Amino acid sequence: xxxxxxxxLIKMISRDVDNEKMFEVLMKLVTKRSEKDD
Amino acid sequence: xxxxxxxxxxxxxxxxxxFVPADIPKSLxxxxxxxxxxxxxxxxxxxxxxxxxxxxxxxxxxxxxxxKMSDLVNxxxxxxxxxxxxxxxxxDTVLVSSKSSFxxxxxxxxxxxxxxxxxxxxxxxxxxxxxxxxxxxxxxDRLNQLVIEIRETQRAYYNRLGSLRNHVRSAINEIxxxxxxxxxxxxxxxxxxxxxxVEAAVAxxxxxxxxxxxIERYTFSQxxxxxxxxRDSASCELEAMEKMEKKTxxxxxxxxxxxxxxxxxxxxLVDDMIEKKKEIxxxxxxxxxxxxxxxxxxxxxxxxxxxxxxxxxxxLLDTETIALQRILHEMSKESSNTKELAEAKVLSDLxxxxxxxxxxxxxxxxxxxxxxxxxxxxEEHYNRFKxxxxxxxxxxxxxxxxxxxxxxxxxxxxxxxxxxxxxxxNTENGQVDLADEQDAHKKELLETKVKSLSEIAQSYMIEMxxxxxxxxxxxxxxxxxxxxxxxxPYRVYSNQQLKELVNSLRMKVIAxxxxxxxxxxxxxxxxxxxxxxxxxxxxxxxxxxxxLESILKRIQRLENQMGVEYDNNISSIINKKAGSSEPEKAxxxxxxxxxxxxxxFIRHIHDEYxxxxxxxxxxxxxxxxxxxxxxxxxxxxQGQSAYLSGxxxxxxxxxxxxxxxxxAMMDEKSMEPIYKKFRDLHKKGRLLVxxxxxxxxxxxIISKA
Numbered sequence: 001x002x003x004x005x006x007x008x009l010i011k012m013i014s015r016d017v018d019n020e021k022m023f024e025v026l027m028k029l030v031t032k033r034s035e036k037d038d
Numbered sequence: 039x040x041x042x043x044x045x046x047x048x049x050x051x052x053x054x055x056x057f058v059p060a061d062i063p064k065s066l067x068x069x070x071x072x073x074x075x076x077x078x079x080x081x082x083x084x085x086x087x088x089x090x091x092x093x094x095x096x097x098x099x100x101x102x103x104x105x106k107m108s109d110l111v112n113x114x115x116x117x118x119x120x121x122x123x124x125x126x127x128x129x130d131t132v133l134v135s136s137k138s139s140f141x142x143x144x145x146x147x148x149x150x151x152x153x154x155x156x157x158x159x160x161x162x163x164x165x166x167x168x169x170x171x172x173x174x175x176x177x178x179d180r181l182n183q184l185v186i187e188i189r190e191t192q193r194a195y196y197n198r199l200g201s202l203r204n205h206v207r208s209a210i211n212e213i214x215x216x217x218x219x220x221x222x223x224x225x226x227x228x229x230x231x232x233x234x235x236v237e238a239a240v241a242x243x244x245x246x247x248x249x250x251x252x253i254e255r256y257t258f259s260q261x262x263x264x265x266x267x268x269r270d271s272a273s274c275e276l277e278a279m280e281k282m283e284k285k286t287x288x289x290x291x292x293x294x295x296x297x298x299x300x301x302x303x304x305x306x307l308v309d310d311m312i313e314k315k316k317e318i319x320x321x322x323x324x325x326x327x328x329x330x331x332x333x334x335x336x337x338x339x340x341x342x343x344x345x346x347x348x349x350x351x352x353x354l355l356d357t358e359t360i361a362l363q364r365i366l367h368e369m370s371k372e373s374s375n376t377k378e379l380a381e382a383k384v385l386s387d388l389x390x391x392x393x394x395x396x397x398x399x400x401x402x403x404x405x406x407x408x409x410x411x412x413x414x415x416x417e418e419h420y421n422r423f424k425x426x427x428x429x430x431x432x433x434x435x436x437x438x439x440x441x442x443x444x445x446x447x448x449x450x451x452x453x454x455x456x457x458x459x460x461x462x463x464n465t466e467n468g469q470v471d472l473a474d475e476q477d478a479h480k481k482e483l484l485e486t487k488v489k490s491l492s493e494i495a496q497s498y499m500i501e502m503x504x505x506x507x508x509x510x511x512x513x514x515x516x517x518x519x520x521x522x523x524x525x526x527p528y529r530v531y532s533n534q535q536l537k538e539l540v541n542s543l544r545m546k547v548i549a550x551x552x553x554x555x556x557x558x559x560x561x562x563x564x565x566x567x568x569x570x571x572x573x574x575x576x577x578x579x580x581x582x583x584x585x586l587e588s589i590l591k592r593i594q595r596l597e598n599q600m601g602v603e604y605d606n607n608i609s610s611i612i613n614k615k616a617g618s619s620e621p622e623k624a625x626x627x628x629x630x631x632x633x634x635x636x637x638x639f640i641r642h643i644h645d646e647y648x649x650x651x652x653x654x655x656x657x658x659x660x661x662x663x664x665x666x667x668x669x670x671x672x673x674x675x676q677g678q679s680a681y682l683s684g685x686x687x688x689x690x691x692x693x694x695x696x697x698x699x700x701x702a703m704m705d706e707k708s709m710e711p712i713y714k715k716f717r718d719l720h721k722k723g724r725l726l727v728x729x730x731x732x733x734x735x736x737x738x739i740i741s742k743a
Contacts, residue, residue, distance in 0.1 A: 006596060013198045014191075014690055016165055019205040023589075030585045 005029045040066040040727060042122035044086050047140065049115045057082070061737045068127065068727055069716045069742040073734030080731045084697045085110055086120050087729070088171040090135030090145060091695055095160035098187060100172055103699070111143060126693070126726055133158075133167075133726070167726065168692040170685050173699050181669070181677070182612065184633060184684050185654060189608040196601040203593045209579065210586050217574035225568045232561045239554045246550055249524065250543045255505055256525050257536040259516035262498035264320060264533060269491035271316065276484040278343075283481075297460040304346070304457050307450045309480070311351070312342050314443055321436050322362065324530055330365050333358060349458035351447045359447070363440050370433045379430055382423030389416050425527030432530055614655050626655060634660070636684040639711045641676050642667055646711070649680075675704040679711055686715045686725075694719060696728045713742045 008029060012022045043064055046057040061078045074080045089107045093099060110118050117140035124133045132150040137143075147158040149166075158166065315337070322334050340355045395409045402412055499509050507515055519525050531539060579586060607625040610617065617623035633652035640647050640659065647661040652669075659667045659680075672680070682698060696716070709730070719725035720743070728742065 005592065009593075009596065010195065013195050013202075016198075016690075019202050022202055023205060023209065026589050026592075027579065027582070027585065030589060034585070 005033065039068060039125045040070075040087075040122065040729075041124075042066075042083070042086070042120070044082075044118065044120035044122075046082065046110070047117045059083075063739065066729075066739065067741040067743055068124070069713075069720055069725070070728070071713075071730045071732070071740040071742055072738075073732045073740075074737040075735060076733070078737055081106070081699055084171065084699050084729060084731055086118070087122060087695075087727070088169065088697055090120065090122055090137070090147065091133075091167070091169045092145065092147065092158075092160035092163050093169055093171055096164060096169055096171075098190065103171055103173065111137075117141075124695075124727055127720055127723060131726075166692060168688060168690070168694045169697075170694055171697040171699075172682070172685060181633070181637075181652065181681055181684070182654060184636060184681070185608065185611055185629070188629060188632070189605065189612065192600050192604050192608060196597060196605075199593055199597040199600060203590065203597060206586060206590045206593060209577070210583065210590065213577040213580050213583055213586070215574075216580065217571060217576040218580065219576075222568065222571050225564055225571065229561065229564050229568060232557060232564065236554065236557050236561060239550070239557060243547070243550045243554055246543070246547050250540075250547050251505070252519070252522070252524055253528065253536075253543060254501070254540055255507070255515070256519040256522075256528065257540050258498045258501040258505075259507075259512050259519060260536060261533055262495055262502065262512050263516055265491050265495040265498060268316075269488055269495060272484050272487045272491065276481065276488060279481050279484070297457075297464050300453070300457045300460050304450070304453050307446065307453060308342055308345050308351075311443065311446050311450060314439065314446070315340070315342060315355075318436065318439055318443065321432065321439075321532070324532070325369075325432065325436060326365070327369070333362055333365070337362075345450070345454060349454045349461075350451050351454070356444060356447050359440050359444050363437060366433055366437050366440070370430065370437065378423050378426050382420065382427040385416055385420040385423065386427060389413060389420060392416070425530065428535060429530040432532065611655055614657075616655055626653075627651075630654075630660075633684065636687040637680045638683050638687055638715070640667075640672070640680045640683075641708055641711070642672060652680075675708040678704050679708040682712050683715060686712070686719065691724070693724055693726045694728075695726050698730045700731065700733065716742055 005026065009022065009026065012025060017025075041064060043059060044057075048055050048057065057079070059079060061074060062072060062080060062083060066072075072080050072083075085103070085107050088103065089110060093107055094104065094111075110116065119137050119140055121134070121136040121138070125131070130152050133147065134150070135145060135147045137145045147163055149156045149158050156162075163169075319334065319337055322337065326334055336354070337358055340352050340358065342351065342355070345351050392409055392413050396413060398409050401408055405412055407415070499512070502509075502512055520529060528536065528539065603621070604625065607617070607622050608629070610622065611626060611629055617626045630651040630653040633654070634649040637649050637652060637659075640649055640661075647663065647665060647667075649659055650662050651660040652658075653660070654669075657669045659669065659672070661667070669677070686694065686696065688694065698712075712730070716725055716728040720728065730742070
């Protein structure tokens with residue numbers, strides 16, 4: 001998987017991170033990427 | 039450190055035997071190698087430990103071992119109870135598992151972390167700890183087992199992605215159903231607009247209702263007065279007939295048949311003319327201008343009953359008819375020249391045509407309106423000219439009636455002359471003219487007419503009473519209404535036209551009231567929806583809905599990748615099928631690398647190698663040094679070693695409980711990488727227990743710490 005957000009998501013799933021926590025991390029990653037794009 | 043105890047009762051039918059730990063000590067090191075002969079209790083110990091860690095609830099387990107564990111607790115011939123306690127390297131975590139009695143099937147596992155107790159359900163235990171209980175038989179097949187684990191892991195990830203997708207979707211739904219400032223603003227604007235529309239509609243409706251009330255008053259007054267006039271006229275006629283009846287009661291009824299027949303013909307003609315004259319009189323009253331009103335007085339004074347005595351219709355009737363025709367013709371010329379009348383006719387014809395398509399959804403090109411919408415516009419315009427058109431139509435109608443009346447006069451005079459001749463013959467013969475049975479019929483009709491008109495007048499009176507007008511005030515009220523500016527356009531209307539006008543206005547008022555009601559209902563619903571929306575909590579991610587939607591798409595994409603693409607790819611590897619597309623080939627390379635990392639080291643012949651890739655499709659192992667070793671060339675013990683190394687190389691971070699049984703094919707050198715791995719993992723706190731069991735001549739317990 002080349003996309004870092006995809007990789008982070010799968011990593012969290014392998015660690016059995018709960019949905020709420022994964023959701024929060026994904027939101028942070030998306031924000032970070034938007035800022036980077038801007 | 040492992041401390042354990044158990045009691046196993048077994049029924050051999052001829053005797054019952056109880057087994058407890060005997061040859062193997064009840065206390066063992068965490069990393070230990072156990073060797074012993076058959077029935078020394080070494081496999082029983084592993085089975086009890088795996089059972090105690092909810093091994094029967096573990097998804098992937100060697101079926102032979104599962105059967106043995108199940109047999110311990112689910113068979114009739116033996117009963118088991120046990121308790122064991124395992125402490126980790128640092129001594130801060132203790133796991134205690136127990137089955138406290140033979141009959142109670144429940145196994146309770148407790149975890150003590152720094153003294154804090156937690157009950158570990160099977161699900162929780164397997165999420166926190168990784169129980170590996172295996173027999174490393176048939177190593178090549180067991181390497182395939184690692185690939186099957188990949189497939190199962192992918193499927194588990196696919197399910198987890200589905201659960202996460204639902205979580206994100208429910209957040210999106212919460213946002214969409216939650217407080218939304220944009221939606222609140224739109225709804226607020228809509229409410230303000232509807233309120234203004236309601237206010238305007240209330241005002242319009244009031245005007246319409248007032249207008250209807252005025253026209254109803256005029257119409258019902260007019261109808262009442264003309265009905266009462268008609269009733270009174272019929273009453274007078276009836277009275278005259280009764281008088282005539284009395285007068286001729288005792289006279290001899292003896293006339294010639296020819297005279298009687300002619301008398302009937304004349305009677306019908308004159309009676310019809312009387313009716314027509316009355317109708318024309320009523321229309322003239324509405325039509326004639328002030329300067330010509332004196333003609334009406336003359337008209338009403340003409341007595342057609344006298345035609346029987348004079349044997350001719352009053353000449354004055356013909357003269358007046360001609361005079362009136364001229365007056366009406368002039369009036370008609372004035373109104374028919376107007377542009378208004380032409381426009382009214384066009385509008386009237388258009389409305390008549392389009393009314394057939396009122397319910398159609400067609401939008402008229404060039405107008406941008408539906409047929410119904412366009413009709414509303416036409417009707418609004420037409421209403422302005424309607425009075426002009428009605429007046430013109432009525433004038434034409436009246437002129438036609440006058441023309442027809444003149445024809446009747448000529449015909450009646452011819453028939454009256456014939457009657458006169460017959461009368462002269464009768465008189466010579468000493469006979470008199472008499473009323474016959476036709477008079478009786480007419481009398482009956484008149485009586486019915488009087489009764490019916492009285493009832494109709496009564497119904498109009500009730501309508502007026504509802505409006506607070508007494509019967510004796512109706513006629514005076516009508517005079518006042520007739521000079522009202524709002525009523526002026528309707529003075530030319532006939533009674534029938536007035537009734538139609540009232541009906542159409544009533545329908546308009548009802549439609550207006552319904553439309554207003556709909557608007558008020560919409561306002562109520564929108565206001566209550568706004569209140570509900572304002573009372574909602576705003577979701578913390580409301581402003582980030584687009585981000586959430588992009589995350590949802592990402593998860594769905596991965597779900598598809600994991601559940602379809604990767605699932606197909608791993609199936610190809612299981613079936614030893616080489617990748618056909620570039621992405622599939624790349625996937626197979628990654629799996630080979632993963633298997634290489636998982637196994638780590640292998641021994642082959644006399645040397646040890648670091649594994650780079652294990653390609654199960656091609657059936658070989660590639661080492662870091664570049665050596666390619668065929669799997670079929672690997673010794674059984676070496677293959678077992680590679681497999682066990684693979685099991686221990688986990689990436690999820692859960693502490694491992696490793697129980698390996700019957701490693702008979704592995705020599706000391708093949709086992710060494712496993713023990714090395716045990717020690718590494720134990721040092722890092724990743725291995726809680728590592729027990730290796732081997733068949734031997736005598737019991738030997740060797741620590742591998």
